[in-house]
Structures are given as C-alpha cells and as structure tokens.
Amino acid sequence: MPSYKAPVDDTLFLLKDVFDFDRYGNLPRFAEAPIDVVEAVLSEAGKFAEKVLQPLNRSGDEEGCTRDSSGNVATPEGFKEAYKAYVEGGWVGLAGDPAYGGQGLPHFLAVALSEYVIAANLSFAMYPGLTNGAAAALWIHGDDALKRTYLPKMTTGEWTGTMNLTEPHCGTDLGLIKTKAVRQGDGSFAITGQKIFISAGEHDMAENIIHLVIARIEGAPAGTKGISLFLAPKFLVNADGSLGARNAVVCGSIEHKMGIHGNSTAVLNYDGAKAWLIGEENRGLNAMFVMMNAARLGVAVQGLGLSEVAYQNAAAYAKDRLQGRSLTGAKEPGKPADPIIVHPDVRRMLLEIRAFNEAARALMVWVALSADEALESPDPAAKRAADDRIGLLTPIIKGVFTDVGFANAVKAQQVLGGHGYIAQSGMEQFVRDARITMIYEGANGVQALDLVGRKLPKDGGRAVTAFFGEVSAFLAENKGDAALAPYLAPVKAALGQLQQATMWLMQNGMRNPDNAGAASHDYMHLFGLTALAFMWARIAKAVLARQAKGKSNEALDSKLALAKFFNARMLPEASAHLARLSSGAETLMALPAAAF
Ligand SMILES: Cc1cc2nc3c(=O)[nH]c(=O)nc-3n(C[C@H](O)[C@H](O)[C@H](O)COP(=O)(O)OP(=O)(O)OC[C@H]3O[C@@H](n4cnc5c(N)ncnc54)[C@H](O)[C@@H]3O)c2cc1C
Numbered sequence: 106m107p108s109y110k111a112p113v114d115d116t117l118f119l120l121k122d123v124f125d126f127d128r129y130g131n132l133p134r135f136a137e138a139p140i141d142v143v144e145a146v147l148s149e150a151g152k153f154a155e156k157v158l159q160p161l162n163r164s165g166d167e168e169g170c171t172r173d174s175s176g177n178v179a180t181p182e183g184f185k186e187a188y189k190a191y192v193e194g195g196w197v198g199l200a201g202d203p204a205y206g207g208q209g210l211p212h213f214l215a216v217a218l219s220e221y222v223i224a225a226n227l228s229f230a231m232y233p234g235l236t237n238g239a240a241a242a243l244w245i246h247g248d249d250a251l252k253r254t255y256l257p258k259m260t261t262g263e264w265t266g267t268m269n270l271t272e273p274h275c276g277t278d279l280g281l282i283k284t285k286a287v288r289q290g291d292g293s294f295a296i297t298g299q300k301i302f303i304s305a306g307e308h309d310m311a312e313n314i315i316h317l318v319i320a321r322i323e324g325a326p327a328g329t330k331g332i333s334l335f336l337a338p339k340f341l342v343n344a345d346g347s348l349g350a351r352n353a354v355v356c357g358s359i360e361h362k363m364g365i366h367g368n369s370t371a372v373l374n375y376d377g378a379k380a381w382l383i384g385e386e387n388r389g390l391n392a393m394f395v396m397m398n399a400a401r402l403g404v405a406v407q408g409l410g411l412s413e414v415a416y417q418n419a420a421a422y423a424k425d426r427l428q429g430r431s432l433t434g435a436k437e438p439g440k441p442a443d444p445i446i447v448h449p450d451v452r453r454m455l456l457e458i459r460a461f462n463e464a465a466r467a468l469m470v471w472v473a474l475s476a477d478e479a480l481e482s483p484d485p486a487a488k489r490a491a492d493d494r495i496g497l498l499t500p501i502i503k504g505v506f507t508d509v510g511f512a513n514a515v516k517a518q519q520v521l522g523g524h525g526y527i528a529q530s531g532m533e534q535f536v537r538d539a540r541i542t543m544i545y546e547g548a549n550g551v552q553a554l555d556l557v558g559r560k561l562p563k564d565g566g567r568a569v570t571a572f573f574g575e576v577s578a579f580l581a582e583n584k585g586d587a588a589l590a591p592y593l594a595p596v597k598a599a600l601g602q603l604q605q606a607t608m609w610l611m612q613n614g615m616r617n618p619d620n621a622g623a624a625s626h627d628y629m630h631l632f633g634l635t636a637l638a639f640m641w642a643r644i645a646k647a648v649l650a651r652q653a654k655g656k657s658n659e660a661l662d663s664k665l666a667l668a669k670f671f672n673a674r675m676l677p678e679a680s681a682h683l684a685r686l687s688s689g690a691e692t693l694m695a696l697p698a699a700a701f
Contacts, residue, residue, distance in 0.1 A: 107531030111151030122647035154225035165367030197262025213473035223410030228367030239266025246384035269318035280328040306371025307356035334389035337380035364537030405502040408510025415517035467640035493568035504552035505633030507542035553625035595672040623690035631682035
C-alpha cells in the first residue's frame with residue numbers, strides 16, 4: 106500500500122530561505138500570517154492529507170462513483186465524511202474573503218495546502234479545488250445580490266462549485282458551443298443544452314452544487330464573442346437562504362474513465378434551468394478566465410503532487426527491494442542481494458523525479474507568492490510585474506508540470522518493476538490519475554499555443570522581457586560568488602538558448618504561423634527547463650548561505666547534489682528543444698492529411 110508524507114519542511118525552507126518571506130510583509134493578508142502561523146497551518150494541512158485523505162485514495166479508486174436511476178451520484182465510502190471534516194476545519198475557505206466567511210489568509214498558503222491534498226488524494230482534491238475556482242470567478246465578476254446569496258456557502262465549501270464549458274462537439278474550440286440562454290421576465294435566464302465531462306458535476310458531499318456555465322444568449326454573435334457566463338444552482342435558493350425547488354439540471358450519466366475514479370465526471374442536461382448572468386453579456390469567457398487560470402495553476406500543482414507521492418513510494422521501494430549486486434562490489438554482503446538503490450539506472454529514475462519535484466515546488470511557491478502580490482501589493486509596479494509573471498508562467502507550469510508529472514509517475518512505476526504494474530502497489534493508480542492532468546483545463550498542446558501566440562507577444566513582450574531581466578539580474582548580482590558559480594553557468598547557458606528560441610519565434614512565427622505552432626511544445630519545455638534551472642540556482646544560493654552559518658542539514662545539503670544532477674543530466678535537453686523548434690514547420694506539414 107502506498108504512503109505519503111507531506112513535504113512541509115521543504116515548503117517552509119522555500120518560503121523562508123529562498124523567497125525571503127519577510128519581503129511580503131507589506132501585503133495586508135500577510136499581517137494575519139506570520140511565519141509561525143504559516144508553519145502551524147502547513148503542518149496541520151499535512152497531517153490532514155496524510156491521515157484522512159491518503160487512506161481513502163486507493164479505496165476511492167476501487168469503488169469509484171455510482172449514479173442511480175434518478176441521476177443522484179454517490180461518492181466512494183468515506184469521501185462525504187472527509188469532506189465534512191475538511192469544510193469544518195476551514196480548509197476550503199483558507200484564502201477566502203472574510204466578508205463571505207473566508208479566513209483571509211494569503212493565497213500561497215492555499216496553493217501549498219493543495220499540493221498536499223492532491224498528492225494524498227487527487228479525486229478528493231478536485232471537489233474543493235473547483236469550488237475555490239468558481240467562488241473566485243463569482244467574487245470578481247458577480248453582482249452583489251449573487252455574491253450575497255451564493256458566496257458565503259461556496260467560500261466555506263458547504264456548497265461546491267463546478268465549471269461547465271465542454272459540450273459533445275466542442276472542448277478546445279469553445280466558440281462552437283450551442284447551449285442556449287433565454288431571457289426571462291424576472292432578470293433570470295433559462296439554460297438549455299448539454300454539458301459533458303463536468304468534474305464534480307453531481308455528488309453527495311454537499312447539499313447544493315453551484316454550476317458556472319457558459320451559454321449563448323438568443324441573438325448573440327457567433328463564436329467566442331457571443332458567450333456569456335451564468336450561475337445555475339442545483340437547488341434554487343429562497344430569499345431567506347434556505348434551499349428551494351430542484352433546478353432543471355440533471356446528471357444524465359457519469360463517465361467510466363482511466364483514472365480519478367473518486368471524482369464524478371458528469372454529463373449535465375440543462376432543460377430550461379434557471380440561471381443568472383455573471384458579469385457582462387457576451388463577455389463570459391473573460392469572466393470564466395478567472396476560473397480557468399486558477400484551475401490551470403491548480404492542475405499544474407496536480408502534476409507536481411502526483412510526481413511527489415510517486416517518488417516517495419518508489420524511493421522507499423528502491424531501498425528495500427533486493428536484486429543483483431552493485432557493479433562496484435556488494436554493498437550489503439550479509440544479504441542475498443543488494444537493494445536496487447545501488448544501481449545507477451534506478452538512481453537515474455529516482456533523481457530525475459526528485460530533481461524535478463524540488464525545483465518545481467520552488468516555481469510553484471514563487472508563482473503563488475506572485476498571486477498574492479498581484480492582488481494586494483500597494484506598489485503598482487510590483488503588482489503589474491507579479492501579474493505579468495503569473496500570466497506568462499501559467500501555461501508553462503500547467504503544460505510542463507503535467508507532462509513531466511505523468512512521465513515521472515511512469516518512471517516511479519518502473520522502479521517497482523512488475524510490482525508497479527500490479528494494482529496493489531498503488532503505482533499504476535498514480536499513472537492513471539496523472540494522465541488526465543495533461544488533457545483537462547486546456548490540453549497541453551493548447552497551453553503551448555497560448556504561450557507562444559498570446560503570452561509572448563502580449564503588451565509588446567513585456568512579461569517575457571521582465572522574466573529575462575529577473576534571471577539576468579540574479580546572475581549579475583551573484584557573479585562574484587565562487588561557491589555559487591557552478592550553479593549559475595548552466596542557467597546562463599539555458600537563458601541564452603531560450604532567448605535565441607524567442608528571437609527565432611519572433612522572426613519566423615509571424616512569417617508563417619505554422620512555425621509558431623510547430624515550435625510551441627519545444628518552446629514551452631525549453632522555457633520550463635530554464636525556469637527550473639533558475640530555481641535550482643536560487644535554492645543553491647539559500648543552501649550555501651545556510652551552510653556558511655553552520656545551519657544546514659542533510660536534507661538541505663542533498664539539494665546541492667540534486668542541483669548538480671539537474672544541470673548535468675536534465676538541462677542538456679534544452680539544446681534538443683532549441684534544435685527541434687528552430688527546424689521550423691516544414692517537416693511537420695510535409696505530408697498531406699490523406700497520407701496519415
Ligand atoms: C476527466 C475529465 C474531466 C473534465 N472536467 C471538465 C470540467 O470540469 N469542465 C469542463 O468544462 N470540461 C472538463 N473536461 C473537458 C476537458 O477540458 C476537454 O476534454 C479538453 O479541454 C480538451 O477538449 P476535447 O476533449 O474536446 O479535445 P479537442 O478539443 O477535440 O482536442 C483534441 C486534440 O487536438 C488538440 N487541439 C485542438 N485544437 C487545437 C488547436 N487549435 N491547435 C493545436 N492543437 C489543438 C488538443 O490539444 C488535443 O490534443 C474534462 C475532461 C475529462 C476527460
């Protein structure tokens with residue numbers, strides 16, 4: 106049976122030593138969260154994930170969700186009680202607005218917490234994750250009446266939320282949606298249509314489910330310019346806040362799928378369901394982007410969380426499993442064979458996963474702190490810079506963390522050999538669960554296109570120029586530090602390659618848009634590798650500083666070895682990405698469609 110230990114110490118090291126937590130003291134929410142409070146919250150969150158959620162992961166996978174003939178969906182045994190405890194513990198509303206019952210703590214805490222919850226039980230994590238996203242969209246774009254009615258219970262998690270975009274004939278291309286909204290005399294709308302693949306779309310964990318659904322108002326323009334966002338509750342809410350009649354939205358079926366069995370993936374049939382507009386008419390995608398961006402960051406964390414839990418179990422197995430002898434002579438001569446951790450190839454797999462995880466966690470923490478800065482910084486320049494950074498890095502971390510997260514789950518499974526293929530090991534569940542993260546919230550190919558097509562050229566390239574500036578400034582500031590020099594040189598080389606790739610895109614992408622599309626996957630991964638190398642340099646700097654003060658420990662010292670491993674054995678992939686992307690679209694587009 107797999108196990109999980111939340112990496113609380115690592116998160117705290119990143120906050121305190123790498124990102125200089127005190128620097129954020131000017132943000133109002135941080136006044137409520139001095140580092141000892143952060144430490145207490147994270148360690149409680151870790152315990153909840155380890156003790157309550159992780160034990161339900163395998164049973165939830167085996168049992169899955171079930172739907173009865175009336176369209177009611179039951180979640181696996183134990184989920185309902187765990188969710189009740191999660192709500193009562195205040196975890197859903199950790200970073201929610203206190204005006205609506207939230208705890209008003211910094212957003213980075215909610216992100217850090219989500220890594221632990223996801224790693225322990227991804228299917229469970231999706232219910233509060235989607236609720237937080239729906240509440241954020243309502244908080245930013247909803248009118249006061251809607252907020253008063255729905256936000257308090259969504260903020261605490263007593264009611265859960267969903268995101269209804271996908272229809273049978275459209276997933277990526279939302280301009281094709283057919284779901285209709287018809288204006289009613291009382292200011293509401295009647296929604297009719299079918300939404301598919303709706304995560305947490307129907308379940309028994311909360312007394313009401315608040316669907317955020319995109320639809321086309323009668324007479325609206327075709328394409329994405331005619332999409333509006335609506336709120337449609339499962340149960341209508343009376344003026345006194347009590348629950349009223351069942352709305353005309355029912356779960357037609359739930360999907361039988363590869364992974365995340367504990368999360369219900371529903372077909373929702375809307376038949377004149379009562380709904381209210383969120384934000385402006387025909388500006389629905391704009392309003393929904395709040396939820397989609399939050400969800401993309403959330404899915405990025407899913408890639409990391411699964412990679413972490415898969416690593417922990419593979420590493421434990423590798424220290425225990427006896428097979429063969431070390432190439433350089435027996436390491437445990439008293440035993441019939443050495444543990445497989447002695448074999449270089451087993452170490453390769455484990456180190457590739459861990460060297461990704463620890464730098465990816467740093468990148469996640471940096472982006473999460475940026476989210477707090479973007480929302481609250483009193484300094485307009487810092488606010489804008491943080492917002493630019495999140496916009497640029499969101500598609501990169503969604504695409505890279507989930508591509509690599511899945512590959513790492515497979516690698517961790519490989520460490521267990523045949524036993525990893527057997528359900529009891531739990532490793533094959535990590536592989537199955539990780540696979541969806543590359544697809545939903547915009548398939549990774551679409552993230553890469555968003556990066557090269559939208560995020561790079563936005564505001565004349567302001568965000569990407571600022572990112573290059575930040576990395577260059579770090580290199581310049583630390584130029585004279587001889588101990589750090591081995592960690593800086595690889596970053597400098599990768600940055601050079603990334604800049605070269607960006608220049609190539611500017612020169613060739615406009616001339617032939619297929620060049621941009623053909624380069625996008627490699628560009629996204631080249632960017633990801635560069636950002637991870639930058640994180641390793643920042644981590645190395647923090648560890649060296651601790652060592653100089655005599656305050657390091659074994660776990661921190663090992664980070665220097667991991668940084669060197671990353672630079673020697675993973676970063677060289679950057680050159681391959683650059684070579685591939687600058688070969689252009691020609692070889693990809695050469696065959697006519699009929700030849701496939
Ligand atoms: C388990 C699960 C849960 C989900 N949860 C939700 C949910 O809660 N809410 C919701 O609304 N949806 C949800 N989805 C839907 C999910 O977001 C979509 O499946 C996803 O966005 C891809 O859409 P699609 O399946 O229609 O694929 P398509 O759009 O048909 O894409 C197929 C392939 O073509 C590629 N492609 C498409 N267009 C382009 C392009 N312009 N350029 C380059 N490549 C392109 C894609 O990258 C993909 O590889 C869920 C799906 C699953 C399986």
